[in-house]
Amino acid sequence: MSSYTDQQLAEMVRDECVHRSLYTDPEIFELEMERIWGRAWIYVGHESQIPEPGDYFTTEVARQPVILIRHRDGSFKVLFNRCAHKGSKVLENPSGNARFIRCGYHGWIYHTDGTCRTVTGGKAAYGNSDSGCPQPDLDLKPLPRAASYRGFVFASLAGDGPELEPWLGATAASFDNMADRSPEGELEVTGGVLRYRHDSNWKFFVENLNDMMHAMIAHQSSAQTAQRMGQQLFGDGQAPAAIQILSPFASDANFFEKMGIHAFDHGHSYSGGKISIHSAYSEIPEYTEAMEAAYGPERTREIFSLNRHNTVVYPSFTLKGAIQTIRVVKPVAVDETIIESWTFRLKGAPDELLRRSILYCNLINSSANLVGPDDHENYHRIQHGLKTQGDDWISMHRYLDADEPNDEGGRSATGSSDMVFRNQFKAWKAYMTGANGAGTGR
């Protein structure tokens, strides 16, 4: 029961600025859960997390508990984690294997596709439809839509809307590139998860990833320090991975401008392409050999040459192909968000790559990491700065109208442009108001 009209919501997003209530009003947050997170494709998990029949993984879609499970026929299912009897969550562990799903309250049992196997005390208790007696639905309900791209499972709470792959559009290539970096073209989630709580709105994080202006300022304390120590200790010799990972955050403005940003339908975007803060990582010979053996030198070079920095699949998912890690956005409240980081093993690649990805996540994504606290702090400061009447509007003027169409069907701009923000809020407005594309975010 929103007190906002579509008209009012539309007026809160202008071409060059957005109203502060979008980050501070709990009612707008609830509407976002319903209209953006309730309509878009939301990342659930990766198929490699549930290789065997009965393997399951529990998570949330738009704050609603769901289950990703492997059915005995090899297909995966995305089910609401809600017993058909009285509504209890049927699986509570983060992950595991369940031959059957058994509810802990009254013991109803379900097959791995959610269909009901056993009703405690027998179904007879429910009479039968002939008796004209109304019948309860006895099955666990699947989410309206679920689909997988290169093993990445997304689901949607909306029954209609674009298919996953066309919806991913140009960001699909980021998934491909990450998977192609495996000599076998296969990814495997490994090494656990980092869960990082933020006391700020989810959009700050989603915007930050392709904010090419902040790194050299906000991350000075860690990156500059690493840079200097690298110089000091290793000169022009090869610095250890930690230095290679931390230093580029302090690259100069030019570098970030050159990385460039690219925006697409539905609010998606990526930064980098030819170069990124990951492109200078030292080569790992055995790995290159394995790749060339698998793809030949040319295709290998091609794969390696794609250096996207952050890919944002709006609103829930971000990916770093070059370092094989993803971050998943879990909104909790208007001013609370959990970011989950997952690491992938490139099948057929040497162990060293995984170790580097793990190291990267420890250094950048853990709750005790060296870089994230300064992002976290800045989100916090905006969350509170926006409480002021100083200005109701947040600027997205930067390089307004200075972006160009790109050959992927989107638009590109220099790194520091606000284009990505403008594009995200274009999608926000479309989802929230149902305008052009009936809430598909186009």
Place this chain on the structure above:
Amino acid sequence: MSSYTDQQLAEMVRDECVHRSLYTDPEIFELEMERIWGRAWIYVGHESQIPEPGDYFTTEVARQPVILIRHRDGSFKVLFNRCAHKGSKVLENPSGNARFIRCGYHGWIYHTDGTCRTVTGGKAAYGNSDSGCPQPDLDLKPLPRAASYRGFVFASLAGDGPELEPWLGATAASFDNMADRSPEGELEVTGGVLRYRHDSNWKFFVENLNDMMHAMIAHQSSAQTAQRMGQQLFGDGQAPAAIQILSPFASDANFFEKMGIHAFDHGHSYSGGKISIHSAYSEIPEYTEAMEAAYGPERTREIFSLNRHNTVVYPSFTLKGAIQTIRVVKPVAVDETIIESWTFRLKGAPDELLRRSILYCNLINSSANLVGPDDHENYHRIQHGLKTQGDDWISMHRYLDADEPNDEGGRSATGSSDMVFRNQFKAWKAYMTGANGAGTGR
């Protein structure tokens, strides 16, 4: 200022299912406090807690602080814990004795019936009505209605409605049976209170008590374990009380079906009757003797033969006559509830009975008990499972229309029937919409 119409509220309760918002929407919770908890008879305390003039006990009715106090004329009063001056709570300790009630802020003093004894600085400061000067009311206000049955004090925030005894209806016999189990026909609260916090809606607890389907599933881990150990250690010999208390929770489905459930006006109900999970407790000869001395063998047998399991006086009170304990429901928020457990001594009965009741409460009702955590966990899982769009409706189909009228003016059904839930929500709807019986819950 509810945004729900009576019509909308009525539509959220159907004969065979109920809408999930009833457990998750804070606004509905506030309406429940106003329309159910603000109209029904709510349990306050037991007269044995305040034997002497000035003895008092502080608690809440529908989250409002109230005082149960013994007046010097021997009558008890239920007063709002709210100073007539500026509104401070006048008594803050859980219980005690106060010759007069003195407010800690400005020192106004009240008699034990709430009438004002002294106004600090004198009443003259308030001029007098002749002067046409408006006069403050100087007394502590009593709750609109208060009454006691067998020493159990209930109060109502509503000025009108049925008297307590007719309202209790067939559940009154549960109070009688508990009191009659004292050779002197008298109960005395003793042994303190257990306060158990739940992160879930109050209705889950109230429904659970007469949910005959869950025990053998949800309580397997404790009850089955106790059963097996009992067998193993004591074979068919007499097992200690702890085993006798825990084991029956794992009784088979048949047993619970046989116990049966019985539903009455205003949402009340009880389970068991001839048998219950308490009926196999080993006999205590001295006790039987004392009872027969007091009542004669026949009446004694009659008293013992009534074996009600849980009696629910909707919405605030539940009672276990056979083990002399009650549980009081204290809603805190839509997803938070405190359950208080109190134990009673049967006057004239051997100490061993009290010790058994105490042991029962430790094992079943304390925050560190062996059985409750699994109920608690299931409530939690439903509270979160109902967040999903999987299904807006919670099933109450079980044995729909299969219940029969009983000779107490209510209806009875086999243990696993959803009848008790249907009956509670019939009352819920009546209270919330003011339909048939103007919010009396009939």
Place this chain on the structure above:
Amino acid sequence: MSSYTDQQLAEMVRDECVHRSLYTDPEIFELEMERIWGRAWIYVGHESQIPEPGDYFTTEVARQPVILIRHRDGSFKVLFNRCAHKGSKVLENPSGNARFIRCGYHGWIYHTDGTCRTVTGGKAAYGNSDSGCPQPDLDLKPLPRAASYRGFVFASLAGDGPELEPWLGATAASFDNMADRSPEGELEVTGGVLRYRHDSNWKFFVENLNDMMHAMIAHQSSAQTAQRMGQQLFGDGQAPAAIQILSPFASDANFFEKMGIHAFDHGHSYSGGKISIHSAYSEIPEYTEAMEAAYGPERTREIFSLNRHNTVVYPSFTLKGAIQTIRVVKPVAVDETIIESWTFRLKGAPDELLRRSILYCNLINSSANLVGPDDHENYHRIQHGLKTQGDDWISMHRYLDADEPNDEGGRSATGSSDMVFRNQFKAWKAYMTGANGAGTGR
């Protein structure tokens, strides 16, 4: 988007009583922030906290983060702590010195008057107005109005309304008297701040300060104890400062009646005048000498003879001239308030005065103080007592219509009169409804 009409708000305040929702309804609290705290002059800080260019102090006005900073031209500025770029707070430390204000997110740099010095990446990125491209405002915004009286800086979120000095009216003399108690006529904040969290509505504190009826009751445990010990240990000899500070709280009713209370436009008030609980502090000869040297005996006597107890500048500020301390009100939520206490050094006065003020704050205003917990507890008890339906109205009947006009243009009454409360709520109503004086609180 309030669901209260001005009419409804007006009806919640009567001449002789006020509706309990004013203390318990979160929606009314939000309206208070907007209409009272968003219109009145709110205390920010004291100029002595920022002597040098670049010295700053961060605080909140109506929960909005603001900065008090000294500009290079010697003037002070009150700025919203909100970056013009994306809205981050630009200063996070409680105080410090900043030659320039640099935002931690993308590094925009501002002058100490808030004007933009440097935009990271250059302003060119924003095109230029000729290009018809909309331009962001690049400066930190000042609060609509800010002014200082005797170094006490107040600011208003409203562009129009009375000037500070006329608005202070008769309370200005309290500021003067505190400053005049310095032989140099100058005050300096020193000795840090005490931040005391209360789990109750801000108005309870603001009302309590000129509540002359509560001290001898609520503070008995500390004051009476101090009194008795003083007698016992020091008889009629001079008791140490601690005894002198604590004992007067237990003065008899007569004393507090005699102190009297005085109420003025905009909800302001003070108690005492000729006498106060501070007037019996033992004299400090060197201090008297210094004062007489500066002002001459007569003027000195005049200054010392003004003994105001608490001066309340409604809604945010309270002052104690005789002991050189202020308390600042920081509402957090309808039932949460932070009270900050600051101490002042009288320039040119002996150290002993500062030590006494410090001791006073430790004993009365710290979170571990000896007196405040009983006020705190009473606020808490009212906060909860008002949850009851016992009475919707809080009495302000005491000495209704018994107050007299005074020669400062306000009205005066005997200490225990509710006049000050009635006066505060007259202002409350005016602010909240925009009545007589368009929300200026007259």
Place this chain on the structure above:
Amino acid sequence: MSKPAPQTHEAPKLRVLEQFLFREARLLDEQRWDEWAALFTEDGTYWVPATHGQPDPLHHVSLMYEDALLRAIRIKRYSHPNAPSLQPPPRSVHVISNVMLDSHDPETGACTVNSRLVMVEYRRDSQAIYAGACTHELVRDGDSFKIRHKKVELVNCEGALENIQLYL
């Protein structure tokens, strides 16, 4: 079984008592339940009163009052596959401090030890912190001890507490 006690006993060193209590705490944190239970005498009792200065575990409710049988049941329950409240499992940290020897009987070697406890119980993203005073009544068992009685007086024992699933 505690061995026959020698004629007289010196008062145990605090260090020895500390290490005994630390080991107990560690067995709990590492969920080595059976080893923990074995620290008690056969008639050993474990008590968490529900009110301050509670005189008696039999005529007044307690948060926990367990003999060997109840400990055995609770411990067996910990490994039961169908305990909803144990999935995911709770975890604990027991911090033991302020260890003092209150009394010692030279004849039997029995002693009473007082300590302070902070126990943190974690499950499913929520952490509960319990603080209290512990009294251990110990009896000699060769050159070590067994627990005849352990009492944990929680500072918040009268509060409305959520589930406490692990031993304090």
Place this chain on the structure above:
Amino acid sequence: MSKPAPQTHEAPKLRVLEQFLFREARLLDEQRWDEWAALFTEDGTYWVPATHGQPDPLHHVSLMYEDALLRAIRIKRYSHPNAPSLQPPPRSVHVISNVMLDSHDPETGACTVNSRLVMVEYRRDSQAIYAGACTHELVRDGDSFKIRHKKVELVNCEGALENIQLYL
């Protein structure tokens, strides 16, 4: 009254210092106020600064800075029948750890002891947790000590704190 000090003193054993601090903590938890007060010298001071690295209790506000007189007043107040904030009464647990001997004067036997404190204060269903560093300046008193100065530096001393009613 401390007895005349012998010529020279050995550094006190940590164990002895620990037991002294544990006893102090226990007197507080058991609300044996007078015995606690008696641990201080006549000129003994108790200090809880309000800011980190606060140099001075006289020219800067503190959460508490008490001499014998103020301690006596506060302690008397604890038993006053009309103190709203003490009904129901607050309870505490003091956990003392990391006891270190910072300095010791062989001539006087005076020493400075550093420790860590976690104090949990509970009242009416709410529990507050305070953590900090303690410095005890002790002087010899026969074979025990008296406290000449106790300083508790709370990690959150600059926070906006609710009532702290009991000694840390």
Place this chain on the structure above:
Amino acid sequence: MSKPAPQTHEAPKLRVLEQFLFREARLLDEQRWDEWAALFTEDGTYWVPATHGQPDPLHHVSLMYEDALLRAIRIKRYSHPNAPSLQPPPRSVHVISNVMLDSHDPETGACTVNSRLVMVEYRRDSQAIYAGACTHELVRDGDSFKIRHKKVELVNCEGALENIQLYL
């Protein structure tokens, strides 16, 4: 540089180990970072696993896994003027308890020490409480020790945690 180890070593006294851990804790609380870092051997590692029973810091993410280089970077960062998350600075209290000697190698004098930790981190009006088990692998360094490996297993390591800015 640890000095050449003598032929055989007695097991270190618990008191000595405690004081070593207390000193480490204190260096952290007093933010004497360089002295703290100097407690580690050159190849010394510091590990805070992200999951219970985590076998491996290299193939599974951790909250922290730092060698000398990373410690040096983090410590330098602490004094960097432009770290938003360090203004205002975080503060800590480390409470170390339950110190036990798990193993000791008489040949090298190396030993493994187990303890319990409560660490309270405070910043800007909010206080976070971390509790866990610590394992210190110590090697001889003259008559003291150096840390070859420190592991802190937090009871809530799998929780969704806010910033942890200070070493545990």
